Amino acid sequence: MKLNSACNLISQTLVLSAAILYPATLLAQSDPMSPPASQTQPNRAQQAPASATAIQDSSTNSGDLGQTMKDKIFLRKAAQGGMAEVKLGQLAAQKGSSDDVKAFGQKMVDDHTKLNNDMAPIADSMGVRLPTNLNKEDQAEYDKLNGLSGNDFDMEYLSFMVKDHHKDLHEFRQEAASTTDPTLQTAVNNATKVIHEHSMMVDKLAREKGVPMPPHGGNKSASPTS
Structure with a gap:
């Protein structure tokens, strides 16, 4: 009898100890209100696309700003060159x-008076301050020509016009291909056709007068910009 009583006492003690040690575990596993473990971790996969989009937007904005700056520089140079063409003409x-x-x-x-007038409102809309004086190179050429006369004047003027129009034609074509502003692109394409015509005319005149033709990596004025 004493042995049975002792065994019963030990069994009751073990059951009680198990109930004390594991209630929290049992409760946590059976609690239907506990959130799934996956919901307690931050969703890193969903954060990645937002970050990538922000980087892409930033890159696009930087590209737009860079092209706008190039457009403004082009407009200022074109206005300066157009002014020189008028003065030298x-x-x-x-x-x-x-x-x-x-x-x-x-x-x-x-x-070039017409081209300058066509470009002026575009430059104004983009906040470009147009020059009012010739740059140093064009002013030096103007002064040089002003001191010449006769055939010497013709040879120097035509030589300068050949180089100038080859350079201008290349720069206008580059701008037409790179700008994303539709109004500016239309104006530049129209100007390119005029400059191409000038280049063909002055090349012909220079050859007739015996003016040395500068090498320019192939005849860039061979076909007009469409």
């Missing part, structure tokens, strides 16, 4: 020793 129309040089000079005045 006026000089050629007055001092040219041949009728064809005089006529070409007057055409530069007429065409």
Whole structure:
């Protein structure tokens, strides 16, 4: 009897100890209100796309700003070059020793005055301050030509016009291909066609007068920009 009583006492003690040690575990496993473990961890996969989008937007904005700055620089240079074409053309129309040089000079005045007027409102809308004076290179060429006369004037003027129009044609084509502003692109494409016509005319005049033609990596004026 005493042995049975002792065994019963030990069994009751073990059951009681198990109930004390494991209630929290049992409760946690059976509690239907406990959130799943997956909901207690941050969703890192959902954060990644937002971060990638932010980086992409930042990159796009930087690209837009960079192109806008290039457009503004182009407009200022184009206005400065157009002013020089008008000033030098006026000089050629007055001092040219041949009728064809005089006529070409007057055409530069007429065409570039129109191109300058076409570009001016676009530059104004983009906040570009247009120059009012020739740059140093063009002013030096103007002064040089102003001191020449006769055939010397014609040769120097045509030589400068050949180089200038080849350079301008290349720069206008580059701008037409890179700008994302539709208004500016249309104006630049129209100007490119005019400059191409000038380049063909002055190349022909220069060859007839025996003016040395500068190497320029192939005839970039061979076909107009569409």
